[in-house]
Amino acid sequence: MSENRQLDLAWVMLLLATGATSLIGETGGLLPSGLGMAVLMLLTLVKGSLVIQVFLEMRRAPLLWRWLLLGWLGVVLALIGLAYWLASR
Numbered sequence: 314m315s316e317n318r319q320l321d322l323a324w325v326m327l328l329l330a331t332g333a334t335s336l337i338g339e340t341g342g343l344l345p346s347g348l349g350m351a352v353l354m355l356l357t358l359v360k361g362s363l364v365i366q367v368f369l370e371m372r373r374a375p376l377l378w379r380w381l382l383l384g385w386l387g388v389v390l391a392l393i394g395l396a397y398w399l400a401s402r
Contacts, residue, residue, distance in 0.1 A: 323367040330360045350397055354390055361386040 334356050366372045371379045
């Protein structure tokens with residue numbers, strides 16, 4: 314797949330994920346609290362991974378750098394999830 318095609322596909326996926334995130338946020342009462350949060354976190358993981366892999370061009374970077382950025386994303390999401398869980402207790 315060409316570079317431009319990959320960028321276009323990633324951009325469309327980001328738009329769709331952002332639209333889904335917005336829809337879930339606006340209609341949050343339709344989903345159970347934990348499920349809504351889990352879906353939002355999953356969408357955030359997908360969006361962050363796309364940005365890191367495609368737009369930051371970490372797909373071709375050394376493995377260490379790629380895993381550092383993806384690991385950072387995982388840590389941030391884990392801390393957000395922990396804060397949400399602690400606040401809902």
